[in-house]
Amino acid sequence: MNLKFVENVKADITSDIVYMMCPMHLLKLEEHMGELDEGQILELMTDYDGALEDIPAWCDNTGNEFMGIDEVDDYYKIYIRKARKAVS
Amino acid sequence: MRYFDHVATNPLLPEVLDAMMPYFKEQFGNPLSPYDLGIAAKTAIEDARAQVAALVNAKAGEIVFTSSGAEANNFALKGIALAKQQSGNHIITSKAEHHSIMNTARSLEKLGFVVTYIPVDKYGLVDPKDVEKAIIKDTTVISIIHASSEVGTIEPIKEIAALAKAHNVTLHVDSVAAVGAIPVDVAALGVDLMSMTAHQFYGPKGAGALYIRGGQRILPLIYGGIQENGRRAGTENVPAIVGMGKAAALAKRDLAIRTQHVTRLRDRLIDVIGKVESVHLTGHPHNRLPGHASFVVEYIEGEGMLLMLQAKDIVAASGSACTSKALKASPVLISMGIPSSMAHGSLVFSMGIGNTEEDVEAINEELPKIIRRLREISPFGKSGWGKSEPEATH
Numbered sequence: 001m002n003l004k005f006v007e008n009v010k011a012d013i014t015s016d017i018v019y020m021m022c023p024m025h026l027l028k029l030e031e032h033m034g035e036l037d038e039g040q041i042l043e044l045m046t047d048y049d050g051a052l053e054d055i056p057a058w059c060d061n062t063g064n065e066f067m068g069i070d071e072v073d074d075y076y077k078i079y080i081r082k083a084r085k086a087v088s
Numbered sequence: 089m090r091y092f093d094h095v096a097t098n099p100l101l102p103e104v105l106d107a108m109m110p111y112f113k114e115q116f117g118n119p120l121s122p123y124d125l126g127i128a129a130k131t132a133i134e135d136a137r138a139q140v141a142a143l144v145n146a147k148a149g150e151i152v153f154t155s156s157g158a159e160a161n162n163f164a165l166k167g168i169a170l171a172k173q174q175s176g177n178h179i180i181t182s183k184a185e186h187h188s189i190m191n192t193a194r195s196l197e198k199l200g201f202v203v204t205y206i207p208v209d210k211y212g213l214v215d216p217k218d219v220e221k222a223i224i225k226d227t228t229v230i231s232i233i234h235a236s237s238e239v240g241t242i243e244p245i246k247e248i249a250a251l252a253k254a255h256n257v258t259l260h261v262d263s264v265a266a267v268g269a270i271p272v273d274v275a276a277l278g279v280d281l282m283s284m285t286a287h288q289f290y291g292p293k294g295a296g297a298l299y300i301r302g303g304q305r306i307l308p309l310i311y312g313g314i315q316e317n318g319r320r321a322g323t324e325n326v327p328a329i330v331g332m333g334k335a336a337a338l339a340k341r342d343l344a345i346r347t348q349h350v351t352r353l354r355d356r357l358i359d360v361i362g363k364v365e366s367v368h369l370t371g372h373p374h375n376r377l378p379g380h381a382s383f384v385v386e387y388i389e390g391e392g393m394l395l396m397l398q399a400k401d402i403v404a405a406s407g408s409a410c411t412s413k414a415l416k417a418s419p420v421l422i423s424m425g426i427p428s429s430m431a432h433g434s435l436v437f438s439m440g441i442g443n444t445e446e447d448v449e450a451i452n453e454e455l456p457k458i459i460r461r462l463r464e465i466s467p468f469g470k471s472g473w474g475k476s477e478p479e480a481t482h
Contacts, residue, residue, distance in 0.1 A: 019171055019307050020318030027314065074174065 003052060004068030009079045011043030012036060018047045018075045025051040029058060029080070036082045041067065047075040055080065090447040092404045094288075094379060094438040095237040095265060100331070101290040107334035108292065111327040119324050120313065129326050136333025140297050143336040144263075144282065145273040152298045152316045153329050157264035157285030158188035159309065160298040161231075163320070164260040164281045165192045167306035168229045169201055172258065176226030180257075182206045182214045183423035184241075185233050189262055190419070193231075202226070211372040212241035212424050220251045227257050234263035234282075235270065238407060238420045238436060239371030240380030242270065249278035258304065264288055264296075268339040269377050270347065274299055281306075286328065290441075291335030295328035342441075350379030350439040353448050357381045357437055360452040364459060370421065370434070379439035384426060388462040390434045396458040402451055405436040 013032050017024050025046050032042050044055070052069065055078055059066035067079035091099070111132060117125030119133055138148040154160045169179055181193050183205045193203045204222045206214055214232055223230075230252050235242045245261055252259035260281040266272055267282075268289025274282055281304065285296040300306055300319070312321025339346075358381050362369050366386035385393065390406025397404055407418035421431035437451065 016303065016305070017318065018305050019167075021308060021311060021314055021321060022318075024314055024318035027318075 003056075004066075006068035006070055006079055009041060009043065009067065009070070009077075011079065012040040014043040014045065016045045018045055020046075022048055022050055023054075026054060026058065029055065033062075033064065033080070033082055038082055038084045040082050042080045042082070044078045044080070045075055046078065051076065051078060090402045090443070090450055092402065092437040092439060092443065092447070092451070094440040095436065096405055096438075097287045097293065098290045098440055099442065100287075100292055101335065101338060103338065104291055104331045104334045108327040108331040111330050115326075117326075119326065120315070129324075132326060132330050132333075133324055136329045136336075139333035139337045139340075140284075141299075143272070143340045144267060144284070144299060145275050146299050147302065149317070150274075150299055150302055152300055152319050153324065153332070154296040154298055154320060155294060155325065156296040157262070157283050157288070158186075158296075160283035160285070160296045161186065161188040161260075161262050161264075162192050163298050163306070163309040164283060164300075165189060165229065165231050166196065166309060168258050168260065168281065168304075169196055170307040171305045172228035176224075176228045177201045178224055178226040178228065179203045180206060180219060180222050180227060180230040182208060182232055182243075184208045184212050184214070184236055184239075184420045185231070186237070186262055186264065189231055189233070206232075208423050210425050211375075212236055212239045212370075212420065213372060213375075214243050214248070216244055216247040216251060219248050220255070223251075223255045223257060227255070229258045229260060231260040231262065234261045234266040234272070235377050236371065236420060237265040237380075237438075238418055238434075239382050239424070240376035241371040242266070242375050242377065245277050245279065252280075253278060265377060268335075268343075269379065271343060274301070280304055286332035286335050289335050289339040292328045292331040294325050295332040297332065346441050347378045349441060350443070353439045353443055353445065354379055354381050354437075356445065357439075357448050357451060361455055364456050367459065370424070370426070377438075380436070381439075382434070382436040384421065384430045385433040385435060385459055386430055387433070388459065388466055389432045392462050393433075393435055393455070393458055396462070397451075397454065400450070400454045400458075402447075402454065404451075405438070407431075407434045407436070 015028050015032050017028050056066045064083045065081040067081055070077040115128055117129040119130040137151050141148045141151045197203050206218045249259050258280045261279050263282045264285050267284035280301045282299040287293045310321045368384050370382045394406055417428045417431040
């Protein structure tokens with residue numbers, strides 16, 4: 001799997017779910033994507049390694065854009081842009 | 089029975105049991121299930137969360153349900169210490185904590201954390217200046233008991249919270265004995281985490297809660313599913329949680345009346361028993377839980393007094409429930425400078441809304457007689473092992 005690394009992304013919503021159990025990353029992802037307008041960006045902070053596979057896969061399925069990750073200390077910041085015509 | 093052990097546990101209020109019953113019977117769904125039965129259980133839990141949050145002026149999303157106050161204490165101390173491990177490994181607590189903090193701190197010491205145990209004064213009070221002096225670069229979390237179930241003393245939490253904030257240290261308070269007994273407002277106090285339990289305010293056993301201020305990261309204690317917003321796994325104890333919510337709503341509604349009632353009973357008891365020869369009030373004389381009267385009785389043991397009180401249909405405690413069982417001198421009393429021999433003569437009366445003035449008069453009548461009788465037959469005598477140590481004169 002090729003992961004894109006990004007820096008200094010300005011997000012519209014930030015959600016800190018560090019130390020919360022799997023699959024909170026998917027539940028919070030759906031919840032916050034519902035709150036965003038098209039083209040806006042979600043920053044998801046998580047320490048869960050599985051999110052690095054799940055979130056790109058979720059983006060593939062739903063047509064949203066997986067922008068990339070930023071690795072900080074002991075967790076990841078994951079950036080997702082809500083698609084103009086998202087399936088979900 | 090005249091029940092004076094409300095710090096051990098409270099009887100369940102009938103309205104609370106009524107609220108719980110449907111969730112033992114027809115509303116048995118798993119809150120994670122997507123069909124109506126599950127959704128009803130989930131809704132009931134969320135309603136209870138809002139009720140518990142309202143009791144301590146928190147937001148509903150800041151309340152995580154646990155199985156007990158002890159679990160909340162373990163979750164808080166371990167969860168924060170481990171979450172902040174990269175910033176430091178130093179923990180501060182006091183010498184007057186409940187076992188669920190004391191033993192958790194000891195277990196963290198075995199994992200490599202360093203713990204400072206702040207002493208308390210003769211009233212069981214923590215001096216905020218001592219807490220501040222103990223803070224070092226590596227300090228990540230402070231945990232202080234809000235009110236002692238053993239001696240009733242209420243700690244200066246607001247002052248400690250202010251200095252914890254100034255030093256960027258997370259503050260947890262063990263408010264198990266305080267929530268439901270005195271007004272508690274997490275925002276006004278400025279604490280980051282707070283433990284509480286339902287059966288201290290006429291709710292059921294098996295439900296506790298940890299307030300976790302929004303934005304606070306914490307490592308789970310119990311891993312598994314996504315219950316409690318991914319912070320505490322395990323299928324929820326729905327009836328108990330519903331009961332905790334109902335009990336919280338009633339506590340919020342009736343707090344002033346309850347407090348006034350038990351304060352009057354407490355003051356009457358202290359007024360009479362506190363005057364018996366060689367009997368001393370423990371804890372702070374004024375800044376204490378409204379329904380809490382605790383004493384040490386010189387020359388005799390608490391256990392003997394409890395047995396003789398029970399023969400008169402009066403139920404009370406000696407030390408905390410656990411130390412009473414282990415027949416050990418209470419570490420809390422020892423930390424207050426009370427000699428070990430005297431600490432064995434500890435008695436704790438904790439009043440509730442079901443107690444009457446007649447109940448208190450029964451203690452006032454019987455206890456002095458019991459003390460006299462036990463002292464007569466004590467092999468140690470008044471000048472024996474129980475004699476209090478002379479105060480230093482220099």
